[in-house]
Amino acid sequence: MSERCAVIGIGQTVAKSKREDVSIAGLVREAAVMALEDAGLSFADIDAVVVGKAPDMFEGVMMPELYLAAALGAVGKPMFRVHTAGSVGGSTAIVAAHLVASGIHQRVLTVAFEKQSDSDAMWALSVPQPFSSPLLAGAGGYFAPIIRAYMHRSGAPRDTGMKVAVKDRLHALKNPYAHLHLPDISLKMVEDSIMLWDPLHYLEACPSSDGAAAMIIGSEKAAAQATSDTGRPPAWIHGMAMRSEPTMFAGRDQVNPQAGRDCAADLYRQAGISDPRADFDMAEVYVPFSWYEPMWLENLGFCAEGDGWKLTEAGATSMIEGGDIPWNCSGGVLSSNPIGASGMLRFLETALQVRGMAGEHQVADARRALGQAYGGGSQFFAMWVVAADKP
Amino acid sequence: MTEPVTMMAATTRLDYVFTAGVAQSKNLHGLEEGKFIGQRCPKCKKVYTLSRGSCPVDGLPTDEIVELPNTGTVTTYCVVNVPFAGQSIEIPYICAQILLDGANLSFMGLIQEIPIDQIRMGLRVEAVWVEPDELGPTMASVKYFRPSGEPDAEFDSYKEYL
Numbered sequence: 001m002s003e004r005c006a007v008i009g010i011g012q013t014v015a016k017s018k019r020e021d022v023s024i025a026g027l028v029r030e031a032a033v034m035a036l037e038d039a040g041l042s043f044a045d046i047d048a049v050v051v052g053k054a055p056d057m058f059e060g061v062m063m064p065e066l067y068l069a070a071a072l073g074a075v076g077k078p079m080f081r082v083h084t085a086g087s088v089g090g091s092t093a094i095v096a097a098h099l100v101a102s103g104i105h106q107r108v109l110t111v112a113f114e115k116q117s118d119s120d121a122m123w124a125l126s127v128p129q130p131f132s133s134p135l136l137a138g139a140g141g142y143f144a145p146i147i148r149a150y151m152h153r154s155g156a157p158r159d160t161g162m163k164v165a166v167k168d169r170l171h172a173l174k175n176p177y178a179h180l181h182l183p184d185i186s187l188k189m190v191e192d193s194i195m196l197w198d199p200l201h202y203l204e205a206c207p208s209s210d211g212a213a214a215m216i217i218g219s220e221k222a223a224a225q226a227t228s229d230t231g232r233p234p235a236w237i238h239g240m241a242m243r244s245e246p247t248m249f250a251g252r253d254q255v256n257p258q259a260g261r262d263c264a265a266d267l268y269r270q271a272g273i274s275d276p277r278a279d280f281d282m283a284e285v286y287v288p289f290s291w292y293e294p295m296w297l298e299n300l301g302f303c304a305e306g307d308g309w310k311l312t313e314a315g316a317t318s319m320i321e322g323g324d325i326p327w328n329c330s331g332g333v334l335s336s337n338p339i340g341a342s343g344m345l346r347f348l349e350t351a352l353q354v355r356g357m358a359g360e361h362q363v364a365d366a367r368r369a370l371g372q373a374y375g376g377g378s379q380f381f382a383m384w385v386v387a388a389d390k391p
Numbered sequence: 392m393t394e395p396v397t398m399m400a401a402t403t404r405l406d407y408v409f410t411a412g413v414a415q416s417k418n419l420h421g422l423e424e425g426k427f428i429g430q431r432c433p434k435c436k437k438v439y440t441l442s443r444g445s446c447p448v449d450g451l452p453t454d455e456i457v458e459l460p461n462t463g464t465v466t467t468y469c470v471v472n473v474p475f476a477g478q479s480i481e482i483p484y485i486c487a488q489i490l491l492d493g494a495n496l497s498f499m500g501l502i503q504e505i506p507i508d509q510i511r512m513g514l515r516v517e518a519v520w521v522e523p524d525e526l527g528p529t530m531a532s533v534k535y536f537r538p539s540g541e542p543d544a545e546f547d548s549y550k551e552y553l
């Protein structure tokens with residue numbers, strides 16, 4: 001990276017199954033205004049806007065960034081749209097940060113959203129096409145066979161996924177912005193929920209949410225100004241990486257994708273991470289289906305391949321159990337899934353943590369955190385490292 | 392006073408023409424004849440099923456056509472028990488990744504004629520086609536796959552194709 005850059009403002013809507021009181025424009029503006037207030041700025045101070053969301057087919061609004069320009073104060077300013085399926089919120093934040101790191105802009109607003117109540121994602125992911133069988137039944141139908149392959153390869157016990165499902169919902173109880181608040185959540189409750197895509201129970205899958213996330217990425221100068229205006233510290237960006245791989249090629253390892261491993265290696269090199277489990281104080285990682293926690297623990301190098309489930313089983317990723325590397329303290333994607341925003345929420349939550357502003361789900365003295373998002377058929381990866389200290 | 396209208400639901404429809412292109416046309420015409428067509432990469436020699444005409448690893452056209460057999464192996468699977476709009480199969484059903492013999496890429500297929508609790512990784516299966524006069528240029532020409540009766544495949548034989 002050339003210029004130092006930091007997250008200086010954060011905004012997110014409360015995730016809900018239906019926001020009937022606002023349109024998409026109202027939803028994104030709510031998050032954007034919150035982020036501006038946090039940074040002590042107004043729309044006039046923003047140099048450029050970067051917008052991300054999952055496929056346009058979900059809500060059926062094509063190129064919604066054009067219609068959202070006015071609501072996001074982007075009229076007459078550079079505006080960018082990012083497309084990387086479910087990882088898009090993460091990629092969008094990275095594109096925004098590149099515009100500052102490159103020295104082009106001082107303050108960039110980045111926003112990601114999904115209004116699932118305006119859409120039918122299950123349908124959009126299962127459209128009949130002549131070259132495939134109409135079997136998919138949404139994202140769960142795509143990922144469940146990969147999860148089964150992971151279970152077979154690693155020898156993980158069947159309850160590891162259920163344990164993640166409980167842990168992330170217990171974390172969500174500490175986050176007022178989370179969609180699902182299930183105070184009675186238990187292993188039995190997960191086990192008793194309907195088996196939607198065997199081996200995945202209903203409660204091992206993410207909900208369908210309306211929500212938006214926004215951040216202001218600022219230069220070193222903009223960060224100093226924001227701190228002096230608001231008294232709130234920035235979250236410094238220490239590294240950012242994106243990788244992708246084809247969805248179909250002979251010998252592709254979808255359980256532990258190479259693009260994810262390469263992305264992490266690049267990120268860790270930039271941020272000087274040698275032992276992720278020891279070097280990070282917490283992580284927010286895209287886990288839309290419970291078993292993706294142990295799978296990504298391995299993919300991100302927190303343990304050896306085949307050992308991810310052992311960390312989960314030991315409570316290493318649980319705030320409640322006092323684990324050494326808490327994952328998804330916000331409740332994660334399992335507790336809120338406004339798809340396009342879900343990746344940005346991971347990145348945003350890491351910034352909240354290192355700024356010490358995460359409230360009840362704050363990890364004590366969190367200094368350095370990892371944000372990760374993946375998307376599509378596990379072919380897009382976006383990651384960043386933020387810290388309390390300047391790089 | 393009546394409540395103000397703040398939202399309305401309007402359903403829409405969209406018809407579209409699908410242009411298959413050169414490579415997929417070969418696959419779709421194969422299905423029309425009740426055959427699976429594969430395409431081999433000239434460099435890595437891998438055989439792609441339902442190929443899009445190039446090898447994603449080598450970036451080369453997969454010009455060599457390979458006719459594939461009716462039999463294959465279930466590499467992994469899930470049991471779908473979720474209803475969704477436009478669904479045409481009764482739930483619960485088995486959705487499996489099937490690796491045809493001689494192919495290097497699996498694809499998703501429906502498994503029937505086996506009790507759901509007996510489905511397993513490594514199961515050997517064969518395609519059941521629709522009646523000859525119902526064959527068309529679509530995967531719908533394959534009704535489903537069913538157990539072929541052969542012994543299960545060893546994990547090592549398909550572990551790269553999960």
Ligand SMILES: [Zn+2]
Pocket residue numbers: 432433434435436437446447448449450
């Ligand atoms: Zn090749």
